[in-house]
Amino acid sequence: MEPFARHAGIGVPLKQSNVDTDQIIPAVYLKRITRTGFEDALFAGWRKDPDFVLNREPYSSGSVLVAGPDFGTGSSREHAVWALKDYGFKAVLSARFADIFRGNAGKQGLVAAEVDQQDIELIWKELENHPGTEVIVDLQGRTVTCGAVTAGFQLDDYTRWRLMEGLDDIGLTLRTEAEISAFEAARPPFKPATLPARTA
Amino acid sequence: MADTPESTVNPAAPRTLAEKVWQDHVVVPGEGAGEAQTPDLLYIDLHLVHEVTSPQAFEGLRLAGRPVRRPDLTIATEDHNTPTLEIDKPIADPVSAKQIQTLRDNAREFGIRLHSLGDAEQGIVHVVGPQLGLTQPGMTVVCGDSHTSTHGAFGALAFGIGTSEVEHVLATQTLPLKPFKTMAINVEGTLRDGVTAKDIILAVIAKIGTGGGQGYVLEYRGSAIRSLSMDARMTICNMSIEAGARAGMIAPDETTFEYIKDRPHAPQGQDWDAAVRYWSSLPTDEGASFDAEVFLDADALEPFVTWGTNPGQGVSLSDTVPSPEQFDDPNAQAAAQRALEYMDLAPGTPMKDIRVDTVFLGSCTNSRIEDLRTAASIIQGQAKDEDVRMIVVPGSARVRLQAEAEGLDRVFKDFGAEWRFAGCSMCLGMNPDQLAPGERCASTSNRNFEGRQGKGGRTHLVSPVVAAATAIRGTLSSPSDLTAGQSQFQEA
Numbered sequence: 032m033e034p035f036a037r038h039a040g041i042g043v044p045l046k047q048s049n050v051d052t053d054q055i056i057p058a059v060y061l062k063r064i065t066r067t068g069f070e071d072a073l074f075a076g077w078r079k080d081p082d083f084v085l086n087r088e089p090y091s092s093g094s095v096l097v098a099g100p101d102f103g104t105g106s107s108r109e110h111a112v113w114a115l116k117d118y119g120f121k122a123v124l125s126a127r128f129a130d131i132f133r134g135n136a137g138k139q140g141l142v143a144a145e146v147d148q149q150d151i152e153l154i155w156k157e158l159e160n161h162p163g164t165e166v167i168v169d170l171q172g173r174t175v176t177c178g179a180v181t182a183g184f185q186l187d188d189y190t191r192w193r194l195m196e197g198l199d200d201i202g203l204t205l206r207t208e209a210e211i212s213a214f215e216a217a218r219p220p221f222k223p224a225t226l227p228a229r230t231a
Numbered sequence: 232m233a234d235t236p237e238s239t240v241n242p243a244a245p246r247t248l249a250e251k252v253w254q255d256h257v258v259v260p261g262e263g264a265g266e267a268q269t270p271d272l273l274y275i276d277l278h279l280v281h282e283v284t285s286p287q288a289f290e291g292l293r294l295a296g297r298p299v300r301r302p303d304l305t306i307a308t309e310d311h312n313t314p315t316l317e318i319d320k321p322i323a324d325p326v327s328a329k330q331i332q333t334l335r336d337n338a339r340e341f342g343i344r345l346h347s348l349g350d351a352e353q354g355i356v357h358v359v360g361p362q363l364g365l366t367q368p369g370m371t372v373v374c375g376d377s378h379t380s381t382h383g384a385f386g387a388l389a390f391g392i393g394t395s396e397v398e399h400v401l402a403t404q405t406l407p408l409k410p411f412k413t414m415a416i417n418v419e420g421t422l423r424d425g426v427t428a429k430d431i432i433l434a435v436i437a438k439i440g441t442g443g444g445q446g447y448v449l450e451y452r453g454s455a456i457r458s459l460s461m462d463a464r465m466t467i468c469n470m471s472i473e474a475g476a477r478a479g480m481i482a483p484d485e486t487t488f489e490y491i492k493d494r495p496h497a498p499q500g501q502d503w504d505a506a507v508r509y510w511s512s513l514p515t516d517e518g519a520s521f522d523a524e525v526f527l528d529a530d531a532l533e534p535f536v537t538w539g540t541n542p543g544q545g546v547s548l549s550d551t552v553p554s555p556e557q558f559d560d561p562n563a564q565a566a567a568q569r570a571l572e573y574m575d576l577a578p579g580t581p582m583k584d585i586r587v588d589t590v591f592l593g594s595c596t597n598s599r600i601e602d603l604r605t606a607a608s609i610i611q612g613q614a615k616d617e618d619v620r621m622i623v624v625p626g627s628a629r630v631r632l633q634a635e636a637e638g639l640d641r642v643f644k645d646f647g648a649e650w651r652f653a654g655c656s657m658c659l660g661m662n663p664d665q666l667a668p669g670e671r672c673a674s675t676s677n678r679n680f681e682g683r684q685g686k687g688g689r690t691h692l693v694s695p696v697v698a699a700a701t702a703i704r705g706t707l708s709s710p711s712d713l714t715a716g717q718s719q720f721q722e723a
């Protein structure tokens with residue numbers, strides 16, 4: 032995972048609330064078994080509409096998505112994060128994220144920055160009045176800047192630290208292998224195991 | 232969930248069910264307090280795997296040269312892509328076929344137990360775990376699927392995870408997690424005839440909203456919950472995610488123990504006694520406090536159905552389609568406007584006048600044996616509306632066998648419904664079971680998002696009771712409408 036400190040890229044206003052994961056990436060694209068190459072799947076339904084924001088210049092080459100509240104609701108599909116990343120997005124701004132989406136984003140190096148809806152609306156205005164304006168996402172200071180608008184955002188310290196360090200989760204956990212083994216040794220014997228398999 | 236200093240400092244302080252299960256699984260506690268607290272490392276007792284969210288996790292393991300730490304705490308099944316017709320033929324869609332083949336290869340390579348299409352234990356992952364007795368109280372259960380919350384019905388802490396987390400659990404059998412907050416959903420009273428667990432949960436979601444449970448574990452409590460069967464409790468916990476919560480739980484009791492006893496993976500002999508003692512210590516202590524509480528009156532509930540494109544957009548069946556102006560919040564107004572357009576519904580239309588093309592009985596919300604029995608008892612001896620197609624998809628091959636042993640398949644077939652093989656099917660339409668554009672469906676599944684059941688398809692979420700009555704009348708209905716309709720018919 033690449034360390035993330037600060038990013039500046041074209042902001043894309045997505046003026047909708049409740050952008051659920053079925054819209055971010057429709058289920059048909061979940062059939063793939065690769066970890067990359069999902070850029071064509073992002074908002075596939077909406078992109079059939081020529082007026083959709085990602086079909087318009089200069090938004091089509093944006094890398095900071097500015098969305099309405101409750102972004103990423105619905106299923107746990109991490110493909111939603113892969114699709115955003117593969118398309119080129121580095122950060123999503125929204126007043127509220129679904130928990131699983133936020134977790135998945137943090138693990139994949141996509142910044143999910145919680146910005147007040149008032150500020151989101153100011154940024155939308157800025158992006159619509161001046162298409163192509165860059166949004167600067169500063170993880171160090173936890174601020175976003177777009178034209179004249181500067182706003183703070185919420186992101187918990189742990190996720191922020193990991194994003195900035197570009198740390199892999201599993202490697203981090205395996206540093207505590209001794210504790211995991213000790214925990215396993217103390218598990219009650221009545222806990223079920225899947226093997227050997229028993230069937231009805 | 233050690234986010235209050237009291238609960239860590241004083242272990243005798245009253246605790247909730249969720250807090251107990253959490254604390255019993257902490258391998259390495261997080262450091263710091265409040266917002267700055269690092270996650271606890273939590274041990275995972277059971278990891279359920281299916282073909283959609285696992286390929287990239289296995290690919291990650293292979294790339295890093297890591298084994299699966301505990302294949303004996305892991306089980307896989309094929310469900311999302313499996314066809315529900317002609318299951319002995321090769322899967323026609325090459326992408327579906329490849330995803331399933333990949334799961335089979337990975338299971339073999341990493342030594343994981345897999346129940347494949349055609350196997351008696353194959354089925355929707357959330358139906359399979361409980362029916363094998365693998366889901367038990369006080370466990371931590373995860374799966375790369377948001378409806379893992381289903382298993383919370385047993386008093387387990389069960390939640391969906393993303394593919395990176397799937398890989399993490401495969402490699403370490405643990406997950407770094409921040410404590411959730413707790414919310415009590417108190418449902419007191421007695422359900423009226425024809426009102427079910429599905430109506431409770433749809434009413435809860437309409438009440439707290441699709442974001443209302445965000446950050447919380449919901450604990451469903453109260454007399455109405457206590458009186459429910461395990462199948463019904465699973466329906467409720469299943470849709471916790473639709474209320475924005477990652478997990479829902481119900482305290483284990485005699486009903487729970489009775490369900491687990493003698494299942495293939497239930498504890499035996501002394502282990503059983505020790506397990507029941509532990510399980511009995513799990514319910515929320517007297518005096519424990521929740522971060523939030525919600526109350527719902529079971530006596531007042533009616534069958535609940537959705538009119539819109541998120542599960543919170545629901546009303547009582549006897550109500551009418553709302554108009555956007557009825558919502559105060561401008562976002563909710565805009566969402567309602569958009570939903571009505573997509574659903575092609577006019578405000579003020581009585582819900583009972585809405586005609587459907589398809590009835591889908593299935594999904595991890597409502598495809599267990601009781602759901603099939605309930606629906607069968609309503610359609611028995613009745614005639615299906617000629618223009619409605621009804622598809623019945625048991626949650627697992629085992630449920631299908633059981634239903635056939637009870638003769639339920641005959642009831643469905645005589646009625647004119649299609650009796651299918653087990654899987655997720657039309658819940659999300661990854662297999663050929665999909666709605667056509669504009670097609671309207673009464674569905675016992677859990678999501679009515681745009682295009683969820685097929686591109687352009689329109690979904691009304693309903694209980695199995697309403698699904699059955701709707702298949703008879705052709706419009707959204709409950710069994711009480713049937714009696715009225717019939718007596719009118721006789722008078723005329």
Ligand code: SF4
Pocket residue numbers: 310311355356357376378594595596654655658659676677
């Ligand atoms: S039945 Fe539907 S909700 Fe349940 S696991 Fe399958 S696709 Fe997901």
